[in-house]
Amino acid sequence: MRKSLRVAGIATACAVAGAALYGTGAATADNASARHTAEPQNIGVLVGEIDDYYGAHQDADGVWRSSPDSPYAKDLARIQAKAKKDIRKAAAHGKESGRKSGKKPAIVLDVDDTALLSFDYEKTTNYTYNNTTWDAYVKAAKRPAVFGMPELVSYAKGKGVEVFFLTGLSESQREGAVTNLAKAGYDTRLDTTHVFTKNKTDPPAYLNNCATPAKWECTTVQFKEGTRKHIESTGYDIVGSFGDQVSDLAGGYADKTYKLPNPTYFVG
Template identity: 30%
Template sequence: MPYWWPSVDTTDTSGYCLSWRLAVESNNIRAWRTVPTQCSRHVEAYMTAGQYQRDLNLIVDNIFTYIDSIHLPYDGFDAWIFDVDDTCISNLFYYKGKRYGCEPFDPLAFKAWALNGACPAIPDVLRLFNKLIQTGFKVFLVTGRNEDTLGQATVQNLDDQGFFGYERLFLRNDSYKGQSAITYKSDIRRQLVGEGYRIWGNVGDQWSDLQGDYVGNRTFKLPNPMYFVP
């Protein structure tokens, strides 16, 4: 008996954009430079009309369940890692001006935005962050932001948004110049493991936050269809 396969309406832009976003989040499409022009409104609706928030809520609730299953030895070496941009704090307002990722990344424009220190906390992640601190984890923040140009603004922005009590914030310095995010973040995690830390969890909005070496016991990918960091 022949297999039946439904026909596909190739003119259905909404359907295409749903498929494109799924492929991005599952890391089947890689090294993409911009959101497809026809998907600008789809990404805008996803990010602003509630589905992004629902997805975040589901992921964070599952992380809470995982945390509650861990029996900590409370020796001070139980670690958790967070990315910063679009993990702890949001650049949604910046990307609104870039048509939600349809325009190429502009490093100078992003630097000017980040220097304002106006990135709001992502509430579900702040809730998770506080849960981890209260539970006894040592939380480390690892970002690709440049230490010399954005270090002070980043620290202040995090402080203003309620991210208190983390163990250390790692920013890129000249020794990591030109390295991919995977290489840079793997090296930071290697250092922490070398210091004796056990990485129980690792949260980021990019696959490059969660790939490479010493990724931890569990990794959790937050949605971000606006840009790709290799």
């Protein structure tokens, strides 16, 4: 599965647009009947707004692309500029504190729509999700990099910061993800100690609070929190954690978090 609890379809984005109604007009455990106070955002209008945000266009091969001068790209650039300042400060501070604590600075990146852009999949499937088509898409290893992220990784490495990837992709999708990251310009170590996937058949011991070989019960937050905790236990201080979902970042074990924009789906 692409990311646990991924909500299929453009209806997700519509639900987000109407999230302000929750508690006032939505059905809840305490309010069995919804009181409709406003019409939700029209899906057709919302899709058009998402297209404009990404600067959506098709190339000669029919692949959907985002424009490098789109509002999406500009939002990314602002976040990355702030992150680079923080990384520079953390790296400079870490040279002294690291000698005392034995900790080396590191950053952790999600993969889907944090390192690699899945916009073509979303557009081609009309914002619906299917295990089979998603698996084939990941294994094709043709996704472009999210604007500016390979450069951010290179910047961090130049400051002596270690780079890790932490993704909800399955272990069977590791090869496709690693191949794609390399092709997209991520010039950093991509071995099993630097790229963490969901291994549900043989989960690592550090996830024993929610996963065993017999049963996987980790939520997205538990999986990512537990893995960041493990990374820090191996001698690193995670100075920055990057993700396109709040669930990528929740749970601690990072000095700072950076939420990248993604209006195309929601992962709880």
